[in-house]
Amino acid sequence: MNGDGFLDVVSSSLDDDTVAWYKNDGQSSPGWTSTNIDTSRSSARAVDVADMDGDGDLDIVTASSGDDTIAWYANGGQSTPSFTKTDISNTADGARDVRAADMDGDGDIDLSTVGFGSKLAAWYENDGAANPTWAAADIATNADGETCTGIRIVECWWVISAMTVEILAAADTDVIIMHLTEGQSGYQDFSKFGGLPNSKSFGTNGTGDIKFTTTGAGATGDAYQIIIRGIKQY
Numbered sequence: 001m002n003g004d005g006f007l008d009v010v011s012s013s014l015d016d017d018t019v020a021w022y023k024n025d026g027q028s029s030p031g032w033t034s035t036n037i038d039t040s041r042s043s044a045r046a047v048d049v050a051d052m053d054g055d056g057d058l059d060i061v062t063a064s065s066g067d068d069t070i071a072w073y074a075n076g077g078q079s080t081p082s083f084t085k086t087d088i089s090n091t092a093d094g095a096r097d098v099r100a101a102d103m104d105g106d107g108d109i110d111l112s113t114v115g116f117g118s119k120l121a122a123w124y125e126n127d128g129a130a131n132p133t134w135a136a137a138d139i140a141t142n143a144d145g146e147t148c149t150g151i152r153i154v155e156c157w158w159v160i161s162a163m164t165v166e167i168l169a170a171a172d173t174d175v176i177i178m179h180l181t182e183g184q185s186g187y188q189d190f191s192k193f194g195g196l197p198n199s200k201s202f203g204t205n206g207t208g209d210i211k212f213t214t215t216g217a218g219a220t221g222d223a224y225q226i227i228i229r230g231i232k233q234y
Helices: none
Strands: 009-013 018-024 032-038 044-050 059-064 069-075 083-089 095-101 110-115 121-126 134-140 150-161 165-169 175-180 185-189 210-214 223-233
Touching: 009 044, 009 059, 018 044, 018 059, 032 069, 032 083, 059 083, 069 095, 083 134
Parallel strands: 044 095
Antiparallel strands: 009 018, 018 032, 044 059, 059 069, 059 095, 069 083, 095 110, 110 121, 121 134, 150 185, 150 223, 165 175, 165 210
């Protein structure tokens, strides 16, 4: 961000509405000096960096859902840069993400965004000026994306303390695929055969292709821990 040849970090923080820059000191185990660029970016969701105005330094763009804003922070180019904020849009309903790229191949950096509440995907065309302005155009007005139909479990870790746990496949018919007994700990990799699918309903009366169940808890303090890594199915 300051042209010293080291990679820095820029962050957006949802809980404290902050956009911050962390300067890399260039050591083999780098230390970081933080600078708050903006502390009033309501529900700052996303950040990206690019040279938006073509002056040779990296600027910052942000999306914030609390104020429906896409903003650009122009880098002043100093060794300790200052940043000048310009709101590109204040009507990006529920702005959730922003990405900088040359969308139309004209040599300047445009923006693409998506809003959570509005389900609106849009792009903002950079006019290429030294102090650019932006023309907004919709990409999609109902950007729901694909529907997730379930989870496929690919890895499982477990620690069992004083009770028995069963992992069931086709849970509505209770086919046992793994029986974990008291005092056991371990790991299982299901990725070798594509993982365990889970595509049925959830809830109080739901059944699924996978279910974790105890076969009877014992005294107070009996417990089990199961950690799974899964991937979404579409």
